[in-house]
Amino acid sequence: MASGSQLDGKVAIVTGAANGIGRAIAHAFADEGAKVVLADIDEDAGEEVAAEISDRGGEAMFRYCDVGERLDVRNLVCAATDAHDRVDILVNNAGVVSREGDFLTLEEEEFDRIIRINLKGHFLAGQAVAQRMVAQVEEGGEPGTIINMSSINAVVAIPGQVAYAASKGGIKQLTEGMSLALAPWGIRVNAIGPGTIQTDQAETVNSDEEAKRVLLSRTPLGRIGKPSEIASIAVFLASDGASYMTGQTVYAEGGRLSLNYTALPLAKKKDGDKEKEV
Known part of the structure; x- marks a missing residue:
């Protein structure tokens, strides 16, 4: 593990x-010297990531947390403070995409699921950590920082992911509202808005050449982003290098938002009786 310096000694909670x-x-936070508290509902994978960080000489612990449950969030913050006495950084990353595509038949329960995890989860975790950060400042400590995970879909929508786009648009406004509310304590709140990143959620692009062709046709850099590229932005926003930034959403999307047209029509591929959006 490389010796880091940008986040030395900081305590960071990362959801999802x-x-x-x-x-x-x-991993990036640990590489920069942070003590990382990992949160997720996937306990096996979460423990595995914590072990990876520890094996590389970092400091990490995992806690189960459903971000849509207030008690889970409170227990997460308590676990972090019990272990480290404070919280300096929160990355609100936990999120899901819709399992249903068609707006006209989208079930209310599915819409509620997306909003609960993506938007309410950001609110619950953000509020709980912010309360702790305010107390730390009032006790003479340094202000913390919160990073929310928005999306390019806060700006450009996808017909097959209406609930997801609504949740990410909400995160953009939540970020701005939180930044104003917490500015008196010097607590900064920013967001990252990724485009298509090579994660499990983008697996369809790997297996469908037409989907990949359409995606890349509207991405000027001509490639899919990597998780490490988003992580580097998170490190910057959490560091002193971003000390005068708050209320901003940093979009990392290969240039897509700069286009004033779509190079190819939105692709719809029949899959049985359903349509898949790309």
Whole structure:
């Protein structure tokens, strides 16, 4: 493990840390000297990531947490403070995509599931950690920072992921509201808005050449992003290098938002009686 310096001694909670972007962020934070508290509902994978970090000389612990459950979130924050006495960084990364595609037939329960995890989860974790951070400042400690995980879909929607886009748009506004509310204590709140990143959620692109062709046609850099590229942004936002940034969403999407057209029509591929959006 490389000796880090940007986050030396900081205590960071990362939700959704068992896989994908969350896993990459947890590793990157540990590499920069942070003590990482990983949270997820996937206990086996979460414990595995904590072990990976420890094996490389870092400091990490895992705690089960369903971010949509207030008690789980409170227990997570208590576990972090019991172990380390404080929390300096929160990365609100836990999120899911919709299992249903068609807006006209989208079930209420599925819409509620997406909002509960993606948006309510950010609120619950953000509020619980912010309360702890405010107390730390009032006790003479340094202000902390919160990083929310939004998406390019906060700006550009996908017909087959209406609930997901709504949740990510909400996270953008939640980030701005939190940043204003917490500014008096010097606590910074920013967000990251990834484009398509090579995670399990993007697995369809790997297995469907047409889907990949359409995706890359509207991505000027011509490739899919890597979790490590999002993790590097999280490290920056958590560091003193971003000390005058708050209320911002940093989009890492290969240039897609700069396009004023779609190079190819939105692809719809029949899969039985359902359509898959890409």
